[in-house]
Amino acid sequence: MSEASPPWRHPEYRRGAKEMVGIALGIAAWGLVTGVAMVKSGIGVWIALLMSLTVFAGTAQLASVPLIAAGAPIWVVWATxxxxxxxxxxxxxxxxxxxxxxPLGQRARLAYFTADLNYVLFMRRFPGGKPAPEQLPYFWGGATVNAGSWHVASLAGILLGNHVPTEWGLGFAGTMALLGMTYSLLSDRATWLPAVLAGTAAVAAYALPLKLNMLVAIAAAVAMGMAIDHSKPLRNRLMA
Structure with missing residues (x-):
């Protein structure tokens, strides 16, 4: 297939979409929770809609909305x-x-659709670090399902948020959905160890301001993952 062909015609596009479908329910649950939370914070439906479509980052939206509703300085919102x-x-x-x-414009579009689970699935599919023609279609297949499930659910939460009772506990339901979705991706030592270390680091650094404990957790997980990857060639040489 020619590289100029639309990515959705490539078999890897369908593969990327299919693999993301399995976790789209958790993404949709988190999007619904985020949409409801934004409306219930009092920032207004139109601002919530604009924020959902432009920011496209649930954690940042949930952290920023209370600051906006409370009239915090804009630099505090941006820094958070x-x-x-x-x-x-x-x-x-x-x-x-x-x-x-x-090209720069194409990389900018990829950047907008970059998401946590896109990253996980992509790296599991292409662990070598070398470019190949099938990688872009695979990325767009997963991104289409990921962004579609997120935006549809988030917009539904925004439009219906004022009609959802608080006692339904959607926040807890969304968290449980994300935990189940994450658990399904942990298949071996190379995924379990970084996940456990990230959770431990997030709790240990919980007192840091601006939710910097999340950054600490991510850095710890990436460092562990890199250490595991670098140890594989050494183990292979020792076993040879």
Whole structure:
């Protein structure tokens, strides 16, 4: 297939979409919770809609909305969102070997659709760090399902949020959905150890301001993952 062909015609597009469908329910649950939370914070439906479509980052939205509703200085809102989204700098650095040859505009579009689970599935599918023609279609397949499930559920939560009773406990339900979704991705030592270390680091650094404990957890998990990857060649040589 020609590289100029639309990505949705490539078999890897369908594979990426299919693999993301399995976890789309958890993404949708989290999007619904975020949409409801934004409306119930009192910022207004139109602002919530604009924020959902432009920010496209549930954790940053949930952390920023109470600050906006409370009239916090804009620099505080920006700093909070920036700290929570610094993990995407790490993701982008890992993605760079695959997409650095693409034009700037195309990389900017990829950046908008970058998400945590897109990263996990992509790296599991292409662990080598070398670019290949099938990687872009695979990315867009997963991104289409991920963004679609998120935006549909988030917009539904925004539009219906004022009619959802608080006692339904959607926040807890969304958290449980995310935990189940994350658990399904842990298949071996290379995924379990970083996950356990990230959870431990997040709790240990909980007292840090601006939710910096999340950045600490991500950095710890990435460091553990890199250490495991670098140890594999050594183990292979010792066993040879």
């Amino acid at each position: 969102a920036l700290c929570l989204n610094l993990r995407f700098v790490i993701f982008s650095a890992q993605w760079r070997p695959y997409f650095k040859h693409l």
